[in-house]
Every structure is written in structure tokens, then in C-alpha cells.
Amino acid sequence: GIQVEQSPPDLILQEGANSTLRCNFSDSVNNLQWFHQNPWGQLINLFYIPSGTKQNGRLSATTVATERYSLLYISSSQTTDSGVYFCAAAGNAGNMLTFGGGTRLMVKP
């Protein structure tokens, strides 16, 4: 099946800083999503982005399907951005999402 790797595994930022999280996948995808798991454990759907670029407030995401990676940008980070960010992808051969190991983000005030 498809392999999904995220980097970096851990990230510490000062409030107000920008960051880029990366997701690499091993095969062609027809589904790619980004999720945020907040410190209370809730998993929030951020972006459904199998290709192209989307923006939602301070967050944006870009998927370059031909090069098999996706990037999540967080600008002007806030303490409420802390948590774990997961990328999940599904290949053309099936529709089951495979999750990456996550990037744990801590934003310090």
C-alpha cells in the first residue's frame, strides 16, 4: 500500500512565526487530507487537497501530485495551533486513507 511520511516529527515555534510541514507519499494519490489533532484529542479536518492549493485563514496547503508531496503552511502561528498535524493519503488503487506519523507542533507564547 501507499506509504506516507511526515516531517519534521516535532516542531517548536515562537508565537507569530511561520512554519511549513511536509508530507511525502509513495504513489499516485486520488485523496489527500490534512488534519489537526488538538491537545484535547479532537481530530479536525483542515484540508481535502489531492492536488492544487487551498487557503483557509492563516493556513494554506499545496499538493504537488506529480512530485508526490504536500505542504501545509501555518502563518503567524498562535498557541491554539499547537497539537499534532496529520497527513493522510489514498492511492488510485484503493480508497483507504493511510495516515502519516504526524508532526507535533508546540507554539510558545
Place this chain on the structure above:
Amino acid sequence: NAGVTQTPKFQVLKTGQSMTLQCAQDMNHNSMYWYRQDPGMGLRLIYYSASEGTTDKGEVPNGYNVSRLNKREFSLRLESAAPSQTSVYFCASTIWGELFFGEGSRLTVL
């Protein structure tokens, strides 16, 4: 609009006991899923149901059974709980590929 609702939120079991985790969605989604999340292991798919009346095994199905009761409800049953099943369980549903999660159920097996 509640989205995906799971019950119970917390449960403590003794080894060998059985229990059922309930999940319901009110978004008229066709597909539903059960994941478990363990420290350092990320999210792993236990079972899924692509549509009402169908269920299939995911990555880690051993020790679990599921029932897709109707389009809204998808339950996960542990027949004889083991300490290795201590985890946080998430139900999810999807339409057009976009996945939405419930709030999770924390299960501890002693």
C-alpha cells in the same frame, strides 16, 4: 447538526470482558470507519463499511467485530477485551473522500 457521535467517551474494562462502541452520523454519509490511535503508532484502520450492509477488514481487525446497523450507525465490538486493546478509538464517516471524525472513545483494559 452533531456530525459523528461516539459513545461512550471513556470506558474501563477488565481482561475478558466485552463491550460495544457505538457510532452514529447524521450527515447521510455512505462510508464509515473505525480507527485506533496508539502512542507512536498514529491512526490505524480497524474496519470500514463502504455502504450500508457491507463491512471489510482494515489494517488491524483481530479481536474486533463490527456491525453496520443502518446507514447512520456503525458499531465496534470487543468480544473478549485484552490489555493490547487499550487505545483511543475514533469513528469516522466520509462522502466524496473527505473524512470527518467523532470525538473519540478512550478505552482502558486492565
